[in-house]
Each structure stands twice: as structure tokens, then as C-alpha cells.
Amino acid sequence: MGEKTAKTQKKSWFKGLKAEFKKVVWPDKKTLAKQTTAVVSVSVLLGVLISIIDAILKYGIDLLVR
Numbered sequence: 001m002g003e004k005t006a007k008t009q010k011k012s013w014f015k016g017l018k019a020e021f022k023k024v025v026w027p028d029k030k031t032l033a034k035q036t037t038a039v040v041s042v043s044v045l046l047g048v049l050i051s052i053i054d055a056i057l058k059y060g061i062d063l064l065v066r
Helices: 002-023 029-065
Strands: none
Touching: none
């Protein structure tokens, strides 16, 4: 008896998932390219900023330890 309920719930869940995916508005190629460029650029900039801050803090701590 429990198996029928589990199978019914799985089918219902997949139907709901399919319905939700139909509601999604997928971006066009141009928008996708712009957003990808923005994400990569911000990620690189933050990486560089964190590296600079890390180097400054390391230098400061080395100065204090000596």
C-alpha cells in the first residue's frame, strides 16, 4: 500500500517539476553572454582584491612578528 503512494508522489512531483520548468523564462544568447561576462569579471576582480588584502595583511603580520 505504501508503494503505490510513493509512486504516485514521485509522478506528481515530476509533473510539478515539469510545470515549473515551463514557467521559466530562459535568457537569449546576448543576455546570457553579458551576464556571464559580468559574473566572470566580478569574480576576477574580487579574487585580485582578496589577494592584495592578503598580501598586505601578511606583510603587516610579518613586520609585527619580527
